[in-house]
Amino acid sequence: MPIAVYVLGLAIFAQGTSELMLAGLLPELSADLGVSIPAAGLLISAFAVGMLVGAPVLAVVTLRWPRRTALLVFLALFALSHVAGALTPNYEVLLVTRVVGAFVYAGFWAVAAVTAVGLVPVTSRARAMSVVTGGLTIATIVGLPAGTVIGQHLGWRAAFWAVGILSVCAMAGVLATIPLGRPDPARTPRLGAELRAMVNPRLWLSYATTAFVTAAILVVFSYLAPLLTETTGLHSSAVPAVLALYGVGSLIGITIGGRYADAMPFHTLAIGITGLCALSVVLAVWATVPVVAIATIFLLGGFGFAVNPALNARVFSLAGDAPTLATAVNFSSFNVGITIGPWLGGLAITGGAGYQTLGWIAVALGLVALGTVVLAVLLPLPTTTGRPSPVDTTVMPTGRRTEATGI
Structure with a gap:
């Protein structure tokens, strides 16, 4: 590198x-x-x-x-x-x-x-x-x-x-x-080519995946401190250590995701988002058990950030030779998720729901994100020609699509 x-x-x-x-x-x-x-x-x-x-x-x-x-x-x-x-x-x-x-x-x-x-x-x-x-x-x-x-x-x-x-x-x-x-x-780069690259429904599905995954992560992360102290029962002095553990999990996750996302983008997204949903269920049910809550938060960082490289690389694949504007909009999609997640969590807490409810909201957001990934796989490939990318999908002789590696 x-x-x-x-x-x-x-x-x-x-x-x-x-x-x-x-x-x-x-x-x-x-x-x-x-x-x-x-x-x-x-x-x-x-x-x-x-x-x-x-x-x-x-x-x-x-x-x-x-x-x-x-x-x-x-x-x-x-x-x-x-x-x-x-x-x-x-x-x-x-x-x-x-x-x-x-x-x-x-x-x-x-x-x-x-x-x-x-x-x-x-x-x-x-x-x-x-x-x-x-x-x-x-x-x-x-x-x-x-x-x-x-x-x-x-x-x-x-x-x-x-x-x-x-x-x-x-x-x-x-x-x-x-x-x-x-x-x-x-x-x-030419503005016309950049704008034409944006007229791709699969690209906008990718943006939706980015926004919903980010919201699913942030709806829990934004309120981890009060969740740990008020629901899990940890002392406030332990919160920084748990947050650091979340960060370590995130670093491990993004490193592993970076190694596999080029060859297996859809597999990386599917595994990461499914893991995020499953762990959110665990947190929603067992957040009152300190050992389970801490381990789950560590794994949430790992699975949540493992999808990040695939989300970014997928946009480059779909944008082809005009990735600048498409990439910029993808970063805006991250910020849409950063805005939506805490807002939904705040509404739930203000409405009287407990902090464990945040896990169920994360599950719902994660399932929607997973749905956008499935739609991206099922959506017909564009008929326009362009330079193929190793991280894009291809049409097999049988008419089925798979990732370029065939995995």
């Missing part, structure tokens, strides 16, 4: 730490800025909105830019948004910096994904994406608790400065490892 792919993963780690760390810094932000906890929580929502919009917009705007230039501009703006956030005493200004930071972070995701798969053979696309997205998984294990500790001991502004410094380090890595060359004019 080229070192540049790992550098992109490092950059995602830096930016992903910022995405996650506010969940542990809301009390400090609230007290320092003189706003309520719910108002401080809007900083998290603002970040999600910025990402939802930023990916497709910046993918189109920077379509003809050299990729290294786009990556450096995004990282520079992200670092500057954190410097501005660290310096401002004003809540409204901080809110704007969160939207701006998320906007360019989403653009970085879209360009980084296309860059990573362009650096490896087509048979290693999912593995490359598992390295890049693994940066976010490591941010869950290391960045989230580290940012929280820094914020609690040195102030939330120190955590923002730390993210800014990490982003500058990532810029140095991009400068050293990503080729500068301007794209070959004959192969420069």
Whole structure:
């Protein structure tokens, strides 16, 4: 795997730490800025909105830019948004910096994904994406608790400065490892081709899979802390360790998924989503048993993140030679799931349902996601010709479709 792919993963780690760390810094932000906890929580929502919009917009705007230039501009703006956030005493200004930071972070995701798969053979696309997205998984294990500790001991502004410094380090890595060359004019992405690639029902089914799987994961993950303390009966001091265990499971899952998703995308999706549904049932029924709950949370991280490389690689397969906009919309689909999952969980809890109900909601969302995978397999292949991909489906002589490996 080229070192540049790992550098992109490092950059995602830096930016992903910022995405996650506010969940542990809301009390400090609230007290320092003189706003309520719910108002401080809007900083998290603002970040999600910025990402939802930023990916497709910046993918189109920077379509003809050299990729290294786009990556450096995004990282520079992200670092500057954190410097501005660290310096401002004003809540409204901080809110704007969160939207701006998320906007360019989403653009970085879209360009980084296309860059990573362009650096490896087509048979290693999912593995490359598992390295890049693994940066976010490591941010869950290391960045989230580290940012929280820094914020609690040195102030939330120190955590923002730390993210800014990490982003500058990532810029140095991009400068050293990503080729500068301007794209070959004959192969420069064209907006018309990018838009035509979007007219593919199987691509939109893939987006639906991404959104529903992400929602199924987040509906539980967003409320793990109160679930563990109020339902499982753990002391609050044990929660960070369980969250770290979830992160370890996520890292293992995304690594395994990255190894198999290129050759067996549908198998990877089916096994991962089925495991996610089964484990959600276990959590819904036995969340009151500490040993079972902790083991289930570890496995939820593994199965939930194992599907991530397949979700990303599948989009590249379906988009063919025009993947930039399609990839950007896929990242927006992740953020749709990030928004829907916690919202549904919040509705259930506000309505008086116990935290174990979250497991049943995750099951429902997971089954819908599994249905989209089945529909994608059954949907007739497009009649238009294009360059086939090892991760796409083929028509067998009998008329049955299978994955390119025949597995």
